Amino acid sequence: MRNLIKASTVALVVVGGSLVAVPAYAADLTCSGDLGSQTVAGTLTVPAGVDCVIGGGTVEGDIIVEEDGWLDATSVTVTGDVIATDAYGVSIDGTSVAGDIVAYSADTRGGFLYLNDLAVGGSVEAGGIDVEVTDSTVTGSLNTLAATYVDLLRTSVDGDVSIDGSDFGVSVFGAIVKGGVSVSGSSRDVLIGADADGVADSFGNTIGGGLSLTGNTANLRVASTTVYGGIALDGNTPAAAFGTGVLAGSVTGDYTGEAPGQADGDQSIAVTVPEQGDGELTWSLEGTSNLVDLGVAEERLDHYFADGEIVPIRIQDTRRDNPAWSITAQVSDFTAGGAAVSSKYLGWMPEVFESEGGAVAGPAVPSGFDSGDGLSAARTLAQADAGHTRGSSLVGADLELKLPLDTPRGTYTATVTLTVLG
Known part of the structure; x- marks a missing residue:
C-alpha cells in the first residue's frame, strides 16, 4: 500500500512575523458536501438532494436528514439524535450516537439505514427502508416497521427487538439481546441463527427474554440460538423449522425439526467473537494545527539558524499478520514571494514517542549546509519490520535549519509530503 499526502507546512521568518493556522469550527450548519473532520457545534442539517460526507468529525447536537438527503458518516461522534425522513439514505460507520436514530420513509419511497461498528446511546427506529445493523451496540431498543429487509448481525441490544412486516426477509446472526425479540409478518425468509437450509451458523444468538415468531409466511428457520425466556410460535405458514443448537426456557406453538433443549442456569454470559478482519494501516497528525x-x-557566524519540531504523527497498524511498513518525508523548496531556497538546508533527528506498534526511528539527516541533500530527498521518519507488535506508534522529529547568510529576507514556507508504504 502506498499512501501519499501533503501533510503539513513549515514556516520560517528570516525577517518578519510568523504564520498562524486556525482550525475550522461551525455552529448550526447546513451541509453542502464534504465536511471533512470539522466539529459542528450545534445541529447539522442535510437538505434535500445533498450528499453530506463526514469523516472523523463531531456533531455537538442533532443530525437532521431531509427528503432525498444522503448522510455518509465515518468515525463520527454525535452527541444528539439522528433523524431522517424520506431520506435517500443514512450510513454511519463508527463511532457513536449518544441519542436515538430514527429513519422512516413513506410507502412510495425507498431508502436505507446502514449502521456499522457504532455505539448507540438511545434506540433505533426505522420503517419503509432497508435496515442493516452490524457489529454495533444499542443501549435502548431496536424497532422496525415495514422495513424492506432487516439484517441484525453481531450486535448487542440492551432493550427489545421488534421487526414487523419486512417483505424481503429478516436475518439475525450473532445478536445478543437482553430483552425479547419479536419477528412478525415477513413474507420472505426469516433466518434466526440459521441459513436458508436450516444449517446452524457459527454466529448464534443469545436472547435474555422471549422469542416471538408470528404471522410469517415464508421459510422460517431457527438454529444456534439460546432463548432464556419462552419461544412463542403462532400463525406461521409454513411452521418454524428448528435446527441444531436451539435452547429455550419453553416452547409454545407449532414447529418442525429438532426439539429445543432446555435453557437454564442462574446467570448467562454471552460474547460474540468476530472473524479477524484484514485491518488497515492508517496515520494521522496529532496536533491542533498542521x-x-x-x-x-x-x-550566527556563517549562517542563519532555526529549529523546531514536526507535528507528531500517529501510525495505527491493525493488518493481519503484521506486515512491514515505513513512513518517509520529503520537503519542497522554501519560497517567499519570488525567492526560493533549497530544502536541502533542512535536516532532522527522528524520534519515537510511543512504540506500541513496534516503530523504530529513521536515521538522522544533517542540514545540507553541513553536508548532503538534507530533506530535499525522501527520508525515512520511522519504520516497523514484518511481525512487529500490533498497535499504534507516535513518531516525530526535531528540525534543524541552516541557511546561508546571503538568503534574501522574507517569510518562507515549504510543504512536507509524507508517504506511507506497507
Missing part, C-alpha cells in the same frame, strides 16, 4: 513554525531565524 503548521510547523520555526520562528525567526537567528543570525
Whole structure:
C-alpha cells in the first residue's frame, strides 16, 4: 500500500512575523458536501438532494436528514439524535450516537439505514427502508416497521427487538439481546441463527427474554440460538423449522425439526467473537494545527539558524499478520514571494514517542549546509519490520535549519509530503 499526502507546512521568518493556522469550527450548519473532520457545534442539517460526507468529525447536537438527503458518516461522534425522513439514505460507520436514530420513509419511497461498528446511546427506529445493523451496540431498543429487509448481525441490544412486516426477509446472526425479540409478518425468509437450509451458523444468538415468531409466511428457520425466556410460535405458514443448537426456557406453538433443549442456569454470559478482519494501516497528525513554525531565524557566524519540531504523527497498524511498513518525508523548496531556497538546508533527528506498534526511528539527516541533500530527498521518519507488535506508534522529529547568510529576507514556507508504504 502506498499512501501519499501533503501533510503539513513549515514556516520560517528570516525577517518578519510568523504564520498562524486556525482550525475550522461551525455552529448550526447546513451541509453542502464534504465536511471533512470539522466539529459542528450545534445541529447539522442535510437538505434535500445533498450528499453530506463526514469523516472523523463531531456533531455537538442533532443530525437532521431531509427528503432525498444522503448522510455518509465515518468515525463520527454525535452527541444528539439522528433523524431522517424520506431520506435517500443514512450510513454511519463508527463511532457513536449518544441519542436515538430514527429513519422512516413513506410507502412510495425507498431508502436505507446502514449502521456499522457504532455505539448507540438511545434506540433505533426505522420503517419503509432497508435496515442493516452490524457489529454495533444499542443501549435502548431496536424497532422496525415495514422495513424492506432487516439484517441484525453481531450486535448487542440492551432493550427489545421488534421487526414487523419486512417483505424481503429478516436475518439475525450473532445478536445478543437482553430483552425479547419479536419477528412478525415477513413474507420472505426469516433466518434466526440459521441459513436458508436450516444449517446452524457459527454466529448464534443469545436472547435474555422471549422469542416471538408470528404471522410469517415464508421459510422460517431457527438454529444456534439460546432463548432464556419462552419461544412463542403462532400463525406461521409454513411452521418454524428448528435446527441444531436451539435452547429455550419453553416452547409454545407449532414447529418442525429438532426439539429445543432446555435453557437454564442462574446467570448467562454471552460474547460474540468476530472473524479477524484484514485491518488497515492508517496515520494521522496529532496536533491542533498542521503548521510547523520555526520562528525567526537567528543570525550566527556563517549562517542563519532555526529549529523546531514536526507535528507528531500517529501510525495505527491493525493488518493481519503484521506486515512491514515505513513512513518517509520529503520537503519542497522554501519560497517567499519570488525567492526560493533549497530544502536541502533542512535536516532532522527522528524520534519515537510511543512504540506500541513496534516503530523504530529513521536515521538522522544533517542540514545540507553541513553536508548532503538534507530533506530535499525522501527520508525515512520511522519504520516497523514484518511481525512487529500490533498497535499504534507516535513518531516525530526535531528540525534543524541552516541557511546561508546571503538568503534574501522574507517569510518562507515549504510543504512536507509524507508517504506511507506497507
